[in-house]
Amino acid sequence: MSIALATRAPRLRRGQVAAIVPTLFMIGAFVVPLIGLAMLSLRPTNDLNTPQPGWTFEQYQQVWDTGYLRSSVLDSLWLSIRVTLTCAVVAYPVAWFLVRTSSRWARTAVFAIVLSPLLTSEVVRSFGWRVVMGGQGPVNAALQALQITDDSIPLLRSGWTVFLAIVHVLLPFAIITLTASLGAIDDALLRASANLGASRTRTFFTVVLPLSVPGLTAGLMVVFSLAMGIYVTPLLVGGATMSLAGLQIQNMAMVVFDQPGAAALSFVLLTVTLVACALIALFGSLTSRRRTRG
Amino acid sequence: MTQGLVEVRDLALGYHGETVLKLDELTVAAGEFVSVLGPSGCGKTTLLNALAGFVTPDAGRILVDGQDVTHVAPQHRQMGLVFQNYALFPHLNVEKNLHYGLKARKVPRDERETRVRDALKLVGLEDFRARFPGQLSGGQQQRVAIARALVTRPKVLLLDEPLSNLDAKLRRQMRHELRELQREIGTTTIFVTHDQAEALAMSDRVVLLAGGGLEQHGTPQELYRTPRTTFTADFIGAANIVKATIGTDGRADVLKRSVAVPEGQGLEAGTSEVALRPEAVTVTAAETPGTVAAEVMSVAFGGDRYEYRVRVDAETTLLASASGREDAYAPGATVGLAFEDASVIWLGGSS
Amino acid sequence: MAKSHIDAAVARWSNRIAVLVVCGFLLLPLFAVVISSFNSANNFRFPPEGFSFRWYEEAFAGTAWAESLQFSALLALMVVPFVVVLGTLGGYAVAAGDFRGRGLLSSLFLAPMAVPGVMLGLALLYQLQTWGLVGSTTGIWLAHLVVSFPFCVRVVAVSAASIDPQLVRAARSLGASELRAFLTVTVPLLRPGIIAGAFLTTVVSLGEVATSVFVSGSNTVTVPVRIYSAAQVQIEPTIAAVSTLLLVASVLAIALIDRFFNVSRLL
Numbered sequence: 073m074s075i076a077l078a079t080r081a082p083r084l085r086r087g088q089v090a091a092i093v094p095t096l097f098m099i100g101a102f103v104v105p106l107i108g109l110a111m112l113s114l115r116p117t118n119d120l121n122t123p124q125p126g127w128t129f130e131q132y133q134q135v136w137d138t139g140y141l142r143s144s145v146l147d148s149l150w151l152s153i154r155v156t157l158t159c160a161v162v163a164y165p166v167a168w169f170l171v172r173t174s175s176r177w178a179r180t181a182v183f184a185i186v187l188s189p190l191l192t193s194e195v196v197r198s199f200g201w202r203v204v205m206g207g208q209g210p211v212n213a214a215l216q217a218l219q220i221t222d223d224s225i226p227l228l229r230s231g232w233t234v235f236l237a238i239v240h241v242l243l244p245f246a247i248i249t250l251t252a253s254l255g256a257i258d259d260a261l262l263r264a265s266a267n268l269g270a271s272r273t274r275t276f277f278t279v280v281l282p283l284s285v286p287g288l289t290a291g292l293m294v295v296f297s298l299a300m301g302i303y304v305t306p307l308l309v310g311g312a313t314m315s316l317a318g319l320q321i322q323n324m325a326m327v328v329f330d331q332p333g334a335a336a337l338s339f340v341l342l343t344v345t346l347v348a349c350a351l352i353a354l355f356g357s358l359t360s361r362r363r364t365r366g
Numbered sequence: 367m368t369q370g371l372v373e374v375r376d377l378a379l380g381y382h383g384e385t386v387l388k389l390d391e392l393t394v395a396a397g398e399f400v401s402v403l404g405p406s407g408c409g410k411t412t413l414l415n416a417l418a419g420f421v422t423p424d425a426g427r428i429l430v431d432g433q434d435v436t437h438v439a440p441q442h443r444q445m446g447l448v449f450q451n452y453a454l455f456p457h458l459n460v461e462k463n464l465h466y467g468l469k470a471r472k473v474p475r476d477e478r479e480t481r482v483r484d485a486l487k488l489v490g491l492e493d494f495r496a497r498f499p500g501q502l503s504g505g506q507q508q509r510v511a512i513a514r515a516l517v518t519r520p521k522v523l524l525l526d527e528p529l530s531n532l533d534a535k536l537r538r539q540m541r542h543e544l545r546e547l548q549r550e551i552g553t554t555t556i557f558v559t560h561d562q563a564e565a566l567a568m569s570d571r572v573v574l575l576a577g578g579g580l581e582q583h584g585t586p587q588e589l590y591r592t593p594r595t596t597f598t599a600d601f602i603g604a605a606n607i608v609k610a611t612i613g614t615d616g617r618a619d620v621l622k623r624s625v626a627v628p629e630g631q632g633l634e635a636g637t638s639e640v641a642l643r644p645e646a647v648t649v650t651a652a653e654t655p656g657t658v659a660a661e662v663m664s665v666a667f668g669g670d671r672y673e674y675r676v677r678v679d680a681e682t683t684l685l686a687s688a689s690g691r692e693d694a695y696a697p698g699a700t701v702g703l704a705f706e707d708a709s710v711i712w713l714g715g716s717s
Numbered sequence: 718m719a720k721s722h723i724d725a726a727v728a729r730w731s732n733r734i735a736v737l738v739v740c741g742f743l744l745l746p747l748f749a750v751v752i753s754s755f756n757s758a759n760n761f762r763f764p765p766e767g768f769s770f771r772w773y774e775e776a777f778a779g780t781a782w783a784e785s786l787q788f789s790a791l792l793a794l795m796v797v798p799f800v801v802v803l804g805t806l807g808g809y810a811v812a813a814g815d816f817r818g819r820g821l822l823s824s825l826f827l828a829p830m831a832v833p834g835v836m837l838g839l840a841l842l843y844q845l846q847t848w849g850l851v852g853s854t855t856g857i858w859l860a861h862l863v864v865s866f867p868f869c870v871r872v873v874a875v876s877a878a879s880i881d882p883q884l885v886r887a888a889r890s891l892g893a894s895e896l897r898a899f900l901t902v903t904v905p906l907l908r909p910g911i912i913a914g915a916f917l918t919t920v921v922s923l924g925e926v927a928t929s930v931f932v933s934g935s936n937t938v939t940v941p942v943r944i945y946s947a948a949q950v951q952i953e954p955t956i957a958a959v960s961t962l963l964l965v966a967s968v969l970a971i972a973l974i975d976r977f978f979n980v981s982r983l984l
Contacts, residue, residue: 086885087814090899091822094807094870098825101863102837105844109836112843165735184971185740191967192747193924195944196960200746202952203753208762210749240743272728301833304927308948318835325839325931335843338836345833418890440889441897447890453883457905466901467891518891 113335121330131336141320145340148317149348152299155238159295160288162239163246168280170247171254190244198308201237202228205309234310241305242298246291253287254280282359289356293349300345317341369431370396370521370554372417377426379412385424386412387578394522394571396431399548399555401565404575405601410558413575414526417556419443430521441470446515446553450527452507454499460486460510461495467518485517488547505536512544516551523548525557529564541567562602566590574598596713599641605711606642606684621658621678625707639713644685646709649674649695650702657702660684665694676703747964754957761952772958781943782959789940792854793922796861800869800918805911807866808873809903813880826870829863834927837863842931852934860932865921869914876910877903916974920967 113131115123135141166186173179189197203209205227212224227233257280265275303318312323317337324334374392378385387409394400402410415421417428419440428436435443455463464482473481486492489509499507508528515523528544529537545568548555559565565572566586573583582589582598593599596607610625612618614635618627621642627633649672650657660676663683671687672694678684686703688694695701749763757767776782811823829837841860842851850856880903888898904911926941933942940963947956 086816086882087810087819088816089895090806091810091814091816094803094810094826094866095822097803097862098807098828098866101841101859102829103825105837105840106832108844108847109840162739165732166739169732169736182736182740185743187971188747188968189743191920191924191971192964193926193941193944193960193967195926195941195948196750196924196963197746199944199948199952199956199960200750202948203749203761203957204746206761206952208760210745210763213763237746240746243739243743272725297831297833301835301927303835304930304945308945312949318833321835321839322930325842331839331843334839338833338839341833342836418886420886420889439894440886441892441894443890444892445890447887449883449887451881451883453881453887455884455887455902457902466888466893470888470892470894470897514887514891524890 109335110339112332113339115332117330117332121328121332123332131332132340134333135337135340140315141337144315144317144320145337145344147315148300148341149344151235151238151316152296152348154235155242155299156292156296158235158239159243159246160292162243163250163291166247167250167254170251171257186244186247189240190248194241194304195308197241198237198305201233201240201305201309205233228309229311231310231314234306234314237305237309238299238302241302242295245294245298249291249294250284250287253284253290256287257283285356285359289352293352296352297345297349300341300348370394371429371431372522372554372556373427373429373432374417375427375429377413377416377428378424379409379416379421380424381412381421385578387575389413389426389580392573392580392583394554394556396554397552399545399557399568399570401557401559401569401572402575403559403562403565403572403601404581406560408575409578410560410575411526414447414524414556414558417522418445418447418524444518444521446518446520446523448508448511448515448523448525448528450530452499452511452528452531454507454510454514456499459496459498460491460502463499463510464514464517467514471518481517485513488516488551489513504532505540508532508540512547516553520553523553523555525555527559528557530559530561537564544568566602572602574601576601591711593641593711593713596639596641599711599713604644604685606644606647607713608640608642608682608684610638610640610710610712612636612638620710621682621703621705623656623658625710628712631712633712633714641711641713642684642705642709643711644673644687645671646705647684647686648704649676649686649688650704652700652702654702654704657704660686660701660703662695662697662699662701664697667694674701676701678703750957750960750964753954754961756954756957759954761954761957772954773962776955776958776962779955781938782940782955785938785940785943786959786962788937789923792858792861792937792939793919795854795858796865796922797915797918800862800865801911801915803862804866804869804914804918805873805904805907807870808875808910808914809877809899809907811870812874812877813882813903815882823874827867830867834864835931838928838931841928845932851932852937854937856932856934857929857937857939860928861922861925864925864928865918868917868921872914872917873907873910876907876913880906913974916970920970923963923966923970 112123114127114129116126116128116130117123166182170179170182205211207224207226211227215221216224261279261283262275265279270278301318303316303322306314306316306319307322312319318341321334321337321341324330324337372394374389377387377389379387402413404410412421416423419435419438423436426436427434430443455466458466461482464485465478468478468481483492486495489512491506491509491513494502494506499510502510511528529540532540541564557565557568566589569586571583572586572589574581574589576597582594589598589602593602599605600607608621610618610620612627612633612635616627616629617624618638619625620640652659658678660678663675663677666673667690670690672690674686674688674695676684676686684703752765753761754772755768755770756762756765757769757771758765807826811819811826838860841856841863845851845853845856845859884902884906885898888902889895893901924941925939926945929939929942930945933939938946940959944956944960947953
């Protein structure tokens with residue numbers, strides 16, 4: 073009898089009930105604000121940059137017409153490309169070491185060092201670069217001790233310092249994704265390559281590099297999209313005058329109080345970022361498709 | 367045993383609108399040990415999941431002891447399930463794994479203790495109660511999984527390829543242990559496997575599924591001796607499928623030899639297929655009267671018997687055997703093949 | 718043979734040197750902060766002139782820094798339990814669920830990672846304006862929930878993906894309801910991921926700045942936001958002292974995560 077009285081099998085599939093609360097949360101706290109921001113970017117404004125009723129593209133028009141806004145997006149794009157490529161190149165030897173080293177101790181130590189900046193606040197790291205590159209900082213002290221220069225050089229507020237600081241912020245992302253993907257390469261393939269007479273360099277370029285493309289593209293996408301929106305590091309290291317989209321958005325929103333304009337610039341930045349990421353993904357899938365077909 | 371009668375009626379199972387298995391009728395008597403056998407993709411695992419309540423049928427009904435359980439949730443079905451990978455809870459020790467189902471059913475503590483102790487004794491694992499699954503061998507995990515399913519006293523025990531993760535020797539031993547255990551407790555058991563030898567060795571009855579439907583069912587002996595289709599003959603045990611030309615005179619030509627066609631099987635004149643078990647085809651000296659000449663292609667020694675692959679003509683190669691006590695014929699040698707008329711399995715009859 | 722041996726040694730050593738250089742680069746600014754926080758003089762001269770704790774004393778003596786330290790700790794305590802519950806449910810749903818639209822849901826849950834912090838901050842600021850919550854604790858709390866949620870989802874999802882779905886079926890066949898199976902089988906097996914998620918959320922909440930800057934009000938200034946504001950005006954060793962404290966808190970959290978969860982699976 074107990075069977076007849078028992079409940080009917082639920083029609084919900086596994087995980088659906090669990091998904092309800094987080095989905096509602098994400099809609100309320102993330103999707104709704106973003107939609108609100110999108111709507112804000114389509115509002116006309118008065119002289120005080122206060123949004124008015126109605127719909128218009130004039131905010132986007134303004135972003136396009138204002139030279140320094142347009143170039144800030146292009147400068148962000150250019151900086152992000154440089155940062156991404158640098159991270160990719162620098163990440164390889166470290167990821168390779170993490171995967172190949174036989175010393176557990178060395179791996180743990182290097183891994184901890186790679187993670188440490190990642191889990192440290194961006195402000196702390198930027199502040200650190202301020203100290204390092206400051207007039208009396210270790211770099212200047214070293215240069216003077218080596219008698220390369222007599223007076224301290226103004227290293228701060230230079231494009232190169234900002235570039236280094238951003239690479240510092242984002243390099244761990246590249247190393248970690250790449251390590252995961254290199255770790256997935258079967259050791260036997262490397263032994264097979266050596267057995268077939270390939271040198272280490274040859275093995276790297278003909279086996280390791282092609283097989284790490286999926287991890288590489290994933291890492292590049294993360295680094296690139298984070299670089300596109302970055303503003304705290306350039307602001308603290310390079311100052312508010314740097315031409316970067318993230319900084320301009322922050323400036324428009326918090327200093328000039330032109331929220332609709334900042335909203336429009338945000339969506340322009342997001343669109344450029346997504347398109348570039350799609351291109352990176354396309355590059356990745358083209359490379360790996362050729363591999364699976366060949 | 368008075369409980370555990372399973373009936374399946376007009377069942378259609380599928381995923382996302384695609385039908386995987388159609389089963390008009392299947393009855394498993396109370397206390398019976400039935401194997402559901404079939405190649406991968408035949409729908410046997412889906413059937414098991416439908417019986418356990420994890421797949422809702424597109425159509426049809428499943429009844430246990432006459433009650434419709436088609437839409438009853440898995441936790442109320444009283445079906446004990448043993449998984450291929452055992453699915454023991456890794457965070458609970460052996461004893462707590464066994465307690466799990468009893469706690470879920472709110473069995474009082476004292477009774478739980480007794481039942482768990484008895485179940486561990488039944489599978490001979492009293493000394494392992496505090497171990498965690500990760501500390502047990504495959505065979506021991508298997509026993510814990512069975513004990514965990516049995517301790518809740520299910521009406522039906524469902525086994526999903528439970529022996530396939532064991533090594534060959536242990537598998538042989540577990541076949542016997544499992545069957546002895548089932549006789550002792552008398553619980554209706556449905557055993558899903560792709561291994562025909564396992565199905566033949568253990569079951570009261572075998573249900574052979576193929577291509578999303580029932581191919582044939584019967585006792586292991588019936589399926590082995592009188593397969594009705596080429597598929598069954600080929601899948602159950604090894605078989606040579608050979609062309610036969612049936613004449614109007616009640617005799618047929620099988621491997622260039624005239625063989626009497628049995629009556630009452632609805633076999634009509636024309637070209638048909640017959641099956642010959644390798645052990646029914648004996649390799650003897652060439653030109654022995656009444657034998658078919660063939661050339662040895664390869665030979666494999668199997669202890670008690672030799673298994674030969676022989677070629678009769680360009681299109682026909684067969685598996686044949688000879689006693690392992692004599693010396694083997696070398697590849698290339700010409701031999702004679704002998705078989706009895708009664709050993710010919712006639713396929714494609716209408717009755 | 719000899720040549721290939723030399724080649725291998727050269728390759729190995731150049732790899733090691735490259736790794737050392739990168740590690741030095743990664744650690745340089747962090748060391749610089751820690752060292753200058755113990756400087757006895759009011760400057761950032763290297764090498765420092767003397768050793769003292771005066772900047773730490775100053776940080777705790779000044780009400781502003783002390784308030785921020787307190788607020789950051791309090792905020793993390795308010796953020797973690799909520800993110801852990803949301804992230805556990807979300808991570809389990811995307812990794813172990815078998816419903817349609819799971820991929821889409823996964824993208825939604827991880828999306829805050831892909832949206833620039835400056836944009837998320839602006840969007841939340843505008844939304845909080847309409848709700849009248851600008852500068853409130855609720856506002857910054859909500860921002861921290863959104864920012865740390867995807868990290869927690871990700872860690873829990875890694876744990877959930879490694880759980881054999883048959884275990885839940887086994888529990889169901891043994892008579893457990895769906896809820897009982899979730900609480901007695903899934904959650905215990907998710908434990909390492911949940912604990913790691915909790916610590917990771919702590920680290921993210923303690924360090925978050927890009928979004929917080931937008932939604933923080935005069936009474937809701939976290940330590941990173943105060944560092945951000947202070948560093949724009951004039952850098953002083955007190956900032957180094959507070960930064961070091963923040964660093965130590967993060968390192969502690971990471972060390973604790975590593976005890977439960979292989980840190981390499983975090984990202």
